[in-house]
Amino acid sequence: MSARPTIALDAMGGDNAPSAIVAGGEKAASELGVDVILVGRRDEIGETTLPVVEASEVIDMADDPARSVRGMKDSSLVRGAELVRDGAAAGFVSAGNTGAMVAASLLRMGRIKGIARPAVATTIPVPGTTPTVLLDSGAIADCQPQWLVQFAQMGSAFASRRFGYESPRVGLLSIGEEESKGNELVKEAHPLLAELDGINFIGNVEGRDIMSDAVDVVVIDGFTGNVVLKTLEGALRSLVGAVFGALADPDAGEGAASALGLLAPLANELDPDTSGGAMLLGVDGVSIIGHGSSNAVAIVNAIAVARDMAEAELVSAMRSAIGR
Amino acid sequence: MSARPTIALDAMGGDNAPSAIVAGGEKAASELGVDVILVGRRDEIGETTLPVVEASEVIDMADDPARSVRGMKDSSLVRGAELVRDGAAAGFVSAGNTGAMVAASLLRMGRIKGIARPAVATTIPVPGTTPTVLLDSGAIADCQPQWLVQFAQMGSAFASRRFGYESPRVGLLSIGEEESKGNELVKEAHPLLAELDGINFIGNVEGRDIMSDAVDVVVIDGFTGNVVLKTLEGALRSLVGAVFGALADPDAGEGAASALGLLAPLANELDPDTSGGAMLLGVDGVSIIGHGSSNAVAIVNAIAVARDMAEAELVSAMRSAIGR
Numbered sequence: 124m125s126a127r128p129t130i131a132l133d134a135m136g137g138d139n140a141p142s143a144i145v146a147g148g149e150k151a152a153s154e155l156g157v158d159v160i161l162v163g164r165r166d167e168i169g170e171t172t173l174p175v176v177e178a179s180e181v182i183d184m185a186d187d188p189a190r191s192v193r194g195m196k197d198s199s200l201v202r203g204a205e206l207v208r209d210g211a212a213a214g215f216v217s218a219g220n221t222g223a224m225v226a227a228s229l230l231r232m233g234r235i236k237g238i239a240r241p242a243v244a245t246t247i248p249v250p251g252t253t254p255t256v257l258l259d260s261g262a263i264a265d266c267q268p269q270w271l272v273q274f275a276q277m278g279s280a281f282a283s284r285r286f287g288y289e290s291p292r293v294g295l296l297s298i299g300e301e302e303s304k305g306n307e308l309v310k311e312a313h314p315l316l317a318e319l320d321g322i323n324f325i326g327n328v329e330g331r332d333i334m335s336d337a338v339d340v341v342v343i344d345g346f347t348g349n350v351v352l353k354t355l356e357g358a359l360r361s362l363v364g365a366v367f368g369a370l371a372d373p374d375a376g377e378g379a380a381s382a383l384g385l386l387a388p389l390a391n392e393l394d395p396d397t398s399g400g401a402m403l404l405g406v407d408g409v410s411i412i413g414h415g416s417s418n419a420v421a422i423v424n425a426i427a428v429a430r431d432m433a434e435a436e437l438v439s440a441m442r443s444a445i446g447r
Numbered sequence: 448m449s450a451r452p453t454i455a456l457d458a459m460g461g462d463n464a465p466s467a468i469v470a471g472g473e474k475a476a477s478e479l480g481v482d483v484i485l486v487g488r489r490d491e492i493g494e495t496t497l498p499v500v501e502a503s504e505v506i507d508m509a510d511d512p513a514r515s516v517r518g519m520k521d522s523s524l525v526r527g528a529e530l531v532r533d534g535a536a537a538g539f540v541s542a543g544n545t546g547a548m549v550a551a552s553l554l555r556m557g558r559i560k561g562i563a564r565p566a567v568a569t570t571i572p573v574p575g576t577t578p579t580v581l582l583d584s585g586a587i588a589d590c591q592p593q594w595l596v597q598f599a600q601m602g603s604a605f606a607s608r609r610f611g612y613e614s615p616r617v618g619l620l621s622i623g624e625e626e627s628k629g630n631e632l633v634k635e636a637h638p639l640l641a642e643l644d645g646i647n648f649i650g651n652v653e654g655r656d657i658m659s660d661a662v663d664v665v666v667i668d669g670f671t672g673n674v675v676l677k678t679l680e681g682a683l684r685s686l687v688g689a690v691f692g693a694l695a696d697p698d699a700g701e702g703a704a705s706a707l708g709l710l711a712p713l714a715n716e717l718d719p720d721t722s723g724g725a726m727l728l729g730v731d732g733v734s735i736i737g738h739g740s741s742n743a744v745a746i747v748n749a750i751a752v753a754r755d756m757a758e759a760e761l762v763s764a765m766r767s768a769i770g771r
Contacts, residue, residue: 250689261622264630298588298673306588306670330677334685346630347671349622353654354675358682361658362717365574366690369709378702385693385703393686 127158130429131212134163135181135199136219137417141168144218147422148173155423157430160212162203178202184415188222192230200224204231207408214409214429216400218417224410225262225403232408235438237445240266241405242274242345243412244281245352246398250389252336256282256291259345260352260401266344268311271295272319273445277404278340279322280444284435285402285428288339294328296343296351302327308344316342321444359393396421399428404441409433451482454753455536458487459505459523460543461741465492468542471746472497479747481754484536486527502526508739512546516554524548528555531732538733538753540724542741548734549586549727556732559762561769564590565729566598566669567736568605569676570722574713576660580606580615583669584676584725590668592635595619596643597769601728602664603646604768608759609726609752612663618652620667620675626651632668640666645768683717720745723752728765733757 132148134141141163149172152159161168161175168175180198182191192201200219204227206212217224221243229241242259249255258278259266275293282291295316297305302313304327316324328338330351343351366386370379391397395414400421403410409432413425456472458465465487473496476483485492485499492499504522506515516525524543528551530536541548545567553565566583573579582602583590599617606615619640621629626637628651640648652662654675667675690710694703715721719738724745727734733756737749 250685251692264622296674298585298670298677306668309670329681330674330679331681331684333678334681343674344630346622346633347674350620350654350667350671351674351678353622354657354678355654355682357653357655357658358679359686360655361574362683362686365713366710368575369713370706372709376702376705378700378705379709381700381702382694382706385696386690389689389693 127156128213128430128433129158129160129211130426131160131162131203131206131215132422132426133199133203133215133217133219134161134168136217137413138415139418140218143417143419144422145171145173147419148426150419151423151426155427155430157426159426160206162206163199176202176206182220182223184220186220186223188220188226192223192226200227201231204228204410207410208232213433214411216411216413216422216425216429218413218415218422221261221412224412228403228406228408228410232406232410235405235407235442235445238273238405240270241403242277243401244278244404245401246285247333247355248392248398249334249336250392253286253288253339255333255338256285256340257333257348257352258340258342258404259348261345261349262403264344264346266308268308268315271312271342271344272315273405274342275316275319275322275324275340276444277441278342280440281402281404281437282340284432284437284440290323291339292325293322293340293342294325294332294338296330296341296347297327298329300327300329356395363390363393397424400425402428402432407438409438451480452537452754452757453482453484453535454750455484455486455527455530455539456746456750457523457527457539457541457543458485458492460541461737462739463742464542467741467743468746469495469497471743472750474743475747475750479751479754481750483750484530486530487523500526500530506544506547508544510544510547512544512550516547516550524551525555528552528734531734532556537757538735540735540737540746540749540753542737542739542746545585545736548736552727552730552732552734556730556734559729559731559766559769562597562729564594565727566601567725568602568728569725570609571657571679572716572722573658573660574716577610577612577663579657579662580664581657581672581676582664582666582728583672585673586669586727588668588670590632592632592639595632595636595666595668596639597729598666599640599643599646599648599664600768601765602666604764605726605728605761606664608756608761608764614647615663616649617646617664617666618649618656618662620654620665620671621651622653624651624653680719687714687717721748724749726752726756731762733762
């Protein structure tokens with residue numbers, strides 16, 4: 124790998140595309156020690172200091188993932204994934220249609236040999252302690268028990284490289300700590316995980332453990348994982364709104380204003396733009412999925428994660444974790 | 448029904464039993480216009496102004512629900528449910544083992560005719576707007592699509608009577624608004640709900656809608672529902688802790704102290720003790736499940752809900768909702 128890795132960036136993906144995406148890409152190129160290639164419609168991207176790979180089609184947020192990826196071969200999502208496949212980029216970042224990003228990465232980068240299904244790993248910030256990695260947070264709704272075993276292996280390799288955890292504690296998300304608790308999927312997955320070598324499986328964990336220091340990697344099917352992720356998003360938005368609303372009350376006085384200042388770092392820590400996006404694990408390349416509402420800062424953070432995971436050779440690590 | 452309904456209270460259930468439970472029962476009897484009967488071990492309950500129905504056994508929080516209910520016929524959970532079955536009480540409240548409360552209520556009160564499976568309906572406070580009812584939040588982990596249809600009917604009847612919603616908006620919890628999004632269960636349940644008369648089905652909702660004003664009743668299987676509930680619990684605890692931690696910093700000054708005062712009503716609104724517990728829907732009697740950590744205030748609130756639901760004749764309403 125060159126000293127200065129190249130990251131491909133989908134200029135057309137996300138609610139704030141292309142302007143905020145391009146701004147983020149330019150900022151990353153000047154600050155992060157990476158080369159950034161924009162992928163998209165040159166005329167919509169406009170003036171930029173970055174190289175552009177033309178892609179004439181755009182997959183919309185509401186488009187059907189599999190159909191659009193198959194049908195729109197000149198879309199920015201497909202072209203970006205091809206840059207990684209062809210070795211022209213060490214990673215690809217998009218804040219566009221998540222399902223289409225999963226499909227494009229799968230079809231163009233390919234699956235890592237031995238991996239049954241990919242999984243989206245999302246980083247959940249936990250105030251006062253290290254973040255928790257949740258997977259699958261939305262690639263595949265209905266899962267088989269064996270897939271959860273691979274999610275545990277992939278999530279463990281990812282958490283080690285992303286956050287430096289030495290032996291990440293992996294928990295199976297359920298509705299009670301006892302092995303006998305859960306739905307059929309979880310009850311079948313539990314013994315498979317318990318007998319697995321090479322990961323630090325701590326047993327079942329519950330929803331309340333996700334935002335605590337009890338676990339580092341939480342494994343579950345993509346339906347439950349995505350529901351959990353969006354439930355957390357909604358709860359944080361509601362609560363942060365309520366706290367700031369109470370303190371911003373004009374009758375609240377000056378104390379409240381200074382309290383708002385004290386709470387700003389916490390709000391920033393919890394902001395999804397800070398986390399650097401989710402990572403699609405199990406494909407043969409670095410594929411980073413930004414939040415649809417990503418601003419320029421979120422794009423910079425996502426590119427930093429793409430760079431770090433490329434440099435840490437996460438894909439090779441994943442391959443050996445599964446080969447074990 | 449008499450002007451002064453009688454509520455049976457499991458004196459032995461919960462982390463703070465029996466003292467906090469008995470204190471809550473006495474407070475409810477003096478303030479709520481209800482008669483309260485304690486159920487449990489007379490010698491452990493000690494001095495009280497309330498009548499006691501002796502039950503020599505106690506089902507522990509960790510006991511297997513079905514086995515303990517079948518084996519411990521003189522337990523407070525079984526005896527309390529029998530008081531409702533026999534008409535000696537209009538409702539039963541316990542902060543003990545949730546699974547055992549479900550089993551005892553099912554076995555002793557019986558299922559409402561036509562109901563396939565019961566569901567636990569939990570009230571989720573939403574700052575700035577009306578609460579959301581989530582069911583099933585833990586009675587049955589693996590569900591059939593048809594059961595979710597009945598959850599929608601039962602949840603709608605409950606939300607109307609509990610919160611006065613005229614035509615509660617019922618949403619199916621999924622991972623996208625489109626009918627095509629979700630796991631197999633949700634994709635099969637969606638058309639059944641869409642063609643159902645008598646409820647206001649608004650389609651799929653996402654996790655982020657739960658703590659918003661977008662929906663009144665959220666329907667899903669008991670595994671996902673319980674994960675959501677505990678995820679919310681953990682997130683609220685983490686966030687409230689972080690906010691109060693930042694403001695309680697000795698360097699934060701006086702402004703922070705006054706800000707804490709401004710936030711106290713919000714913290715109280717979100718406290719599970721405020722919500723009055725969860726209600727088991729589908730059994731032939733009023734069965735209220737308190738949080739395991741219930742204090743006396745939580746018990747008073749739970750008894751108030753039991754009284755209200757008995758007076759509103761929720762069980763009859765449920766029967767006609769299903770008969771429709």
